[in-house]
């Protein structure tokens with residue numbers, strides 16, 4: 001049997017609703033410069049700035065290995081959807097990726113699995129990699145339902161046509177986001193193994209699909225979290241807003 005090629009880690013930064021132009025461009029250029037200077041590294045790096053900065057950040061880092069993505073997209077290509085952004089617009093602005101189904105979208109905007117799946121499909125149609133987020137609340141974890149909840153979200157949020165190349169899963173326990181709390185390495189391993197099984201039959205080439213962990217990842221805990229089985233990178237919020245912290249996280253997988 002052929003050995004399975006190693007999955008390259010993806011270190012993704014979700015800036016959320018943070019970043020005015022000057023600071024955002026400075027941060028992106030700083031990271032791109034470090035990546036360029038580092039030469040050959042064992043990870044891919046992505047930043048997802050607010051929509052207002054996608055184009056200028058993409059222009060500022062063009063020609064470097066730093067990738068740029070959006071934080072959400074609409075299911076339609078265009079139309080009367082005030083305030084929304086299509087996947088095609090993100091691609092046109094220099095994005096290669098888009099986050100869909102983040103728990104902040106699920107909670108604050110009532111997004112359900114079917115909508116997340118449609119958004120991921122729209123991303124694929126536009127040639128973007130969809131980063132599909134799943135994760136349980138504290139109440140669900142304490143009720144012993146974490147695996148069921150995450151399995152159901154995975155089943156409902158991945159569209160037909162998903163492949164290991166166009167889809168990344170991000171496991172983000174809601175209670176770990178922005179709280180400084182993280183699950184144990186054993187809990188992360190259990191959920192990621194569950195996700196790996198759950199994507200079988202839903203994502204083409206499931207063994208090669210990347211499954212990220214997100215929730216209070218920092219330089220101090222990154223080495224442990226990123227060495228857990230089936231953890232193929234990190235989706236980082238707060239710590240992606242400071243170049244030293246974000247780079248410090250990435251460096252643990254060099």
Ligand SMILES: O=C[C@H](O)COP(=O)(O)O
Pocket residue numbers: 014102172176177178179180214215216217235236237238239
């Ligand atoms: O998308 C990123 C996550 O919500 C994690 O955020 P955090 O690193 O601030 O906990």
